[in-house]
Amino acid sequence: MKEFPVAVEVTGPMGERYDEILTERALGLIETLHRAYDGRRRELLERRQQRVAEIAAGASLGFLADTKDVRDDPEWRVATAAPGLVDRRVEITGPTDRKMTINALNSGAKVWLADQEDANTPTWENVVGGQLNLLDAITRRIDFSTDTKSYALKPDAELATIVVRPRGWHLPEKHILVDGERTSGSLVDFALYLSACAQLQLDRGQGPYFYLPKMESHLEARLWNDVFVTAQEVLGLPRGTIRATVLIETYPAAFEMEEILYELREHSAGLNAGRWDYMFSVIKTHRTRGTDFQLPDRNSVTMTVPFMRAYTELLVRTCHKRGAHAIGGMAAFIPSKDPAVNEQAFAKVEADKTREAGDGFDGSWVAHPGMVDTCRKVFDAVLGDQPNQVGKLREDVAVTADQLLDVAATPGDITEAGLRSNVSVAVQYLAAWLDGTGAVGIFNLMEDAATAEISRSQIWQWRRNQVTIDTGETVSTELVERIADEEIGKLGTPERYDAARALFLEVALADEYVDFLTLPAYERFS
Numbered sequence: 001m002k003e004f005p006v007a008v009e010v011t012g013p014m015g016e017r018y019d020e021i022l023t024e025r026a027l028g029l030i031e032t033l034h035r036a037y038d039g040r041r042r043e044l045l046e047r048r049q050q051r052v053a054e055i056a057a058g059a060s061l062g063f064l065a066d067t068k069d070v071r072d073d074p075e076w077r078v079a080t081a082a083p084g085l086v087d088r089r090v091e092i093t094g095p096t097d098r099k100m101t102i103n104a105l106n107s108g109a110k111v112w113l114a115d116q117e118d119a120n121t122p123t124w125e126n127v128v129g130g131q132l133n134l135l136d137a138i139t140r141r142i143d144f145s146t147d148t149k150s151y152a153l154k155p156d157a158e159l160a161t162i163v164v165r166p167r168g169w170h171l172p173e174k175h176i177l178v179d180g181e182r183t184s185g186s187l188v189d190f191a192l193y194l195s196a197c198a199q200l201q202l203d204r205g206q207g208p209y210f211y212l213p214k215m216e217s218h219l220e221a222r223l224w225n226d227v228f229v230t231a232q233e234v235l236g237l238p239r240g241t242i243r244a245t246v247l248i249e250t251y252p253a254a255f256e257m258e259e260i261l262y263e264l265r266e267h268s269a270g271l272n273a274g275r276w277d278y279m280f281s282v283i284k285t286h287r288t289r290g291t292d293f294q295l296p297d298r299n300s301v302t303m304t305v306p307f308m309r310a311y312t313e314l315l316v317r318t319c320h321k322r323g324a325h326a327i328g329g330m331a332a333f334i335p336s337k338d339p340a341v342n343e344q345a346f347a348k349v350e351a352d353k354t355r356e357a358g359d360g361f362d363g364s365w366v367a368h369p370g371m372v373d374t375c376r377k378v379f380d381a382v383l384g385d386q387p388n389q390v391g392k393l394r395e396d397v398a399v400t401a402d403q404l405l406d407v408a409a410t411p412g413d414i415t416e417a418g419l420r421s422n423v424s425v426a427v428q429y430l431a432a433w434l435d436g437t438g439a440v441g442i443f444n445l446m447e448d449a450a451t452a453e454i455s456r457s458q459i460w461q462w463r464r465n466q467v468t469i470d471t472g473e474t475v476s477t478e479l480v481e482r483i484a485d486e487e488i489g490k491l492g493t494p495e496r497y498d499a500a501r502a503l504f505l506e507v508a509l510a511d512e513y514v515d516f517l518t519l520p521a522y523e524r525f526s
Helices: 024-056 065-072 098-106 124-138 185-203 218-235 257-263 275-285 306-321 339-359 369-383 416-434 449-464 477-489 494-508 518-522
Strands: 008-010 090-095 111-115 143-145 150-152 161-165 172-178 181-184 209-212 243-248 268-273 326-331 363-366 440-442 445-447
Touching: 008 024, 024 172, 024 181, 024 185, 024 218, 024 275, 065 257, 090 098, 090 369, 098 111, 098 124, 098 143, 098 150, 098 369, 124 161, 124 172, 124 185, 161 185, 172 185, 181 185, 185 218, 218 243, 218 257, 243 257, 257 268, 257 306, 268 306, 275 306, 275 326, 275 449, 306 326, 306 339, 326 339, 339 363, 339 369, 363 369, 416 440, 416 449, 416 477, 416 494, 416 518, 445 449, 449 477, 449 494, 477 494, 494 518
Parallel strands: 090 111, 090 363, 111 161, 161 209, 209 243, 243 268, 268 326, 326 363
Antiparallel strands: 008 172, 143 150, 172 181, 440 445
16 A cells, blocks of 8 residues: 555545655645645635625725735836746647647647646546646657547647646645645645656756636735745745746736736736636625626627726736736637538637737637637737737726726626526536536537536526516526426436536525535535
8 A cells, every 4th residue: 555644644546657646745745735824725715705795795896905015116027937938829728638638738829728627527536637647748658549539749849838727725625635634626736736747847948837716815826925935945946936827717806916916926927817707706706786796698798898808908907017928818619510600600719819919918718729720820910920918018008996896887688598508508517527527518619617607606696686587587496497407308318417407506596605616516526
């Protein structure tokens, strides 16, 4: 039996080659980080709840008075871009399964967001297996075959730079215990990758790079920075080796962008506009505040509506002011066999990326290799031979708190079609998630947990506000349950969706809002 540090208990089974990831070095790092920082992590999660309670009582989000000196100081800058992160004009996202790992690295994208968060179901097999796939990719030992096709890394091509997205601060890891306590999914994903791959990446001329999700404050960024400093000391890595891009995908974080960059400045690689989770957070943060923060059908909320436009403009201005990269949002479209659908999808992606490149973003995301060329061509046209446009300072931008908060100006209706779409997509996604797959193609879009979160949150809010949809019906428990049955009936093999239906209705119709649907979902498998 494999020996682990005395305080660490691994409750998940030891699969083939797991000992290459679950090393004494890695588990010792998890033990150190858990003991040093888990208390602070829990305190910061409690602080999130306090903020929600304050907003429910009438408080408002705004730029922080006690950090005004950070925003006003013109001198500080983030670290110079690290090797492999200077040119990020097109990034591809996807889970760390073996096939996706190969396809993403071969895609022609500059960066691959190796996603262990929203596009990944955190089964024990996925948690450890994903790390093995990353290790094999870096050492070029990775391949994959089906009955009809084989996949391997292109031998001479420039591969995408790997940037790992660990789970958010809120998610636990129940298969690794320290002193009998569950550990943080964030710290587990981070420590396993850093221990196995940091030196290998440095030997290749790059480094251990991360995308940090779901943060709500600069204090949470400070926690990550302290984790980085400690981990580098423990593993003997030079300080500043780690670089991290932060997803600004929560409503509170939009008011603390500069402070987040400041806290991470020696490890910072910029900010990303995590648009889908941002809409989820808008609803979540103000869920009890009536209709002022109520969104119409999610597919009608474009990036050009006032509150979203303010958010992205501020992100570019903030990043370039501090010498950081600004990375645009996800294009979730995936190629279809229908030429008409393809024509429309590629046109939308091109228009979206053209807006981002024109606004000053240094790159953007796609979800499928088939969309890489479209994104790259748009940014090539703007960047030319330049690797980025960090020098485009956007001093014309002056976004106010009121503009960020102006959700009420969002045009659009709440319709039966929108309600049905929310139900169908969420149930289909959750069925796949519970089966171990976190990134799913549904209706020609690559969906991840953010879609399910928006869908169930809108329904929760519409039901609470007793919204009347275009048919004249009021959104109620009975209406949602009926539509769920009807939509599932269209999918075939309805029994396959029993568990997903139950989970969806649990979080969409609960009296008390569940912070993240992945929390009760995680408890549904061993």
